[in-house]
Amino acid sequence: MPDSGQSMKVLVVIPTFNEAANIQDLLRALIGLNISGLDVLVVDDNSPDKTHELVRKVALENPSVNLIVRKNKEGIGGAYIAGFQWGIAREYDYFIQMDADFSHD
DSSP states (O other): OOOTTSOOOEEEEEEESSOTTTHHHHHHHHHTTOOTTEEEEEEEOOOTTOHHHHHHHHHHHOTTEEEEEOSSOOOHHHHHHHHHHHHHHTTOSEEEEOOSSSOOO
């Protein structure tokens, strides 16, 4: 647990496959919350609809958005594991898992 003077690092992990219709709006909604220490990691399974390219555009505007593109469609479980491993390596304090289709508040 960080010292009381440190802000907490929170990572939202979002697995994607063909979420081009939603991903930019979702990322901008999360960024718009203006929560200190909140970062987003999209784990894309090389979506044919180029979801990852849209994520890269948002990431250029906001360094709190991160992306992993996997070569194949490996599924949601593996995407979460990859995202959590990425976050653990970067010492995040909390993890939130979220779908890209606005089904979570």
